[in-house]
Amino acid sequence: MPLAGKATKMTGTKIALVGIGKIAVDQHVPALNASDAWDLSATVSRKGSVEGVPAFTDFHQMLAERPDIGVISLCLPPVPRFEYAQAALLAGRHVMLEKPPGATLAEVITLQKLAAERGLTLYTTWHSRMAHAVAPARDWLADKVIRKAHITWREDVRKWHPGQDWVFEPGGMGVFDPGINALSIMTHILPEAVHLQSATLEFPANRQTAIAAQLQFSGNVSADFDWRQTGPQTWDIEIETDGGHLALRMGGNVLELNGQPTAGENTIMGEYPALYARMAELLEMGQSEVDLAPMIHVSDALTLGRRKETEAFFF
């Protein structure tokens, strides 16, 4: 990186990134490097590192040795995340959590209380809410009556999580790992909250989490999640209202109103840059943002859903 760039970065807020896996490399690191507001000052990971950034393997050592780093972004898988988040808050650091914010609801509520007690910022991020067309969709829906909504979220787990058996382990979320992105958009754009009424969950005979799910919510809202879709991938939300038809396609990136694509706002930033901009804003205001709604719908589906065994799944 040229010296000019380095000098600019010196003014950013120091942040440490924990869990240098695929999502960190693909999204978090580029977002932080592209922003003047942030200075990626350390990484913590068993194996991964980022060139030019001090790398730690032990989180407690990093916390002890780098009191100058006030913000921690956690992008490791949900199950171990709580211990790191709790340690960071107890060490007086602000915390940003990848989605889902934890393996259980109770642990996130514990973190929320801890952050509040210590006057620290906790931000449970939902990256799909930052997709280009989500805010315009929300604005358009705000004064409409929803007659019907349907989510189709079908992708190929072999393409997006090649060989990652942990996604099918307890706490690995299964098809709700992508599905919760759809639910994070749904809970953000619908003008009235909905609740699950019934669900069917398809569990492969050899797995602990669902590979497909059909959800029926109140208010004529439904969702179809499937992790077995080869060929073109589908991340669509279609909504019938008293004022016309809205479709959000490409995971919230394309908006169609009454069948016509709307002009994209090309100046809007990407999902992860927008998350980090929001974190900077929360720090500035001294606030937290903790929204459990998408995770509650997943828990509700696993509590209320009817289980069907389906054929064994192998990567």
Added chain:
Amino acid sequence: MPLAGKATKMTGTKIALVGIGKIAVDQHVPALNASDAWDLSATVSRKGSVEGVPAFTDFHQMLAERPDIGVISLCLPPVPRFEYAQAALLAGRHVMLEKPPGATLAEVITLQKLAAERGLTLYTTWHSRMAHAVAPARDWLADKVIRKAHITWREDVRKWHPGQDWVFEPGGMGVFDPGINALSIMTHILPEAVHLQSATLEFPANRQTAIAAQLQFSGNVSADFDWRQTGPQTWDIEIETDGGHLALRMGGNVLELNGQPTAGENTIMGEYPALYARMAELLEMGQSEVDLAPMIHVSDALTLGRRKETEAFFF
């Protein structure tokens, strides 16, 4: 009932009881009849009724015809409960919910919001918290450090739910139907919140809900739920602290400190009379009491738990 009794009841707050099944007949009706604060003014049930009390089969008809009844107590199974609670709140009535307060977390949150918007009382009851020894246990634990806690909740589903197949249907809770009583006590008496770390759930091959569960929480707290226990039934919570050993036995009704039974307070009222006394207090104060913590732990167990298939269960 003698005339004197009837005259006294005239001064009580009018309440309608919805869902006249086993729990209503065994607990709610006797509690209401024994209290001067309440006047059981109507029942709503497909089949059940209470002698001397006007009986409706249609809830909306009761709401329309009896505007004088300001409080509704819902003791039907969790799955249909939301529609009734929502209708009652929309009709301006205060609402009391049997445990668990709903089939999903999202629906109870919706009710909570609705009650708050309309200035109505919503009370999510947890009857086991009213067992005789729970308040003394909570007081004794308040200044202690918990070293270890273990819940053993083992009963015979054939004895308590004879032939009730719905308890094994989606939303029927399975072994968490009794287990949530233990969790309602646990979340009430422990001085610090805990969160689930892992769980094993045993699903009979022919059923949709678990018949047994082993839960491991943070803070060295664990639980063993089983619905297959014949012979003596066990509802115990044992807690090791820095100030000695506490045991709550008989579902919260017997307290032992360091192995010695404590003298029971015989003047304390029963669980359901205490719930209705609390509802009267909430109405008086114009407040709601909505605690989702026990239900969140169940949702977390179903989200994070490892499933094991066990032998088919038949009543």
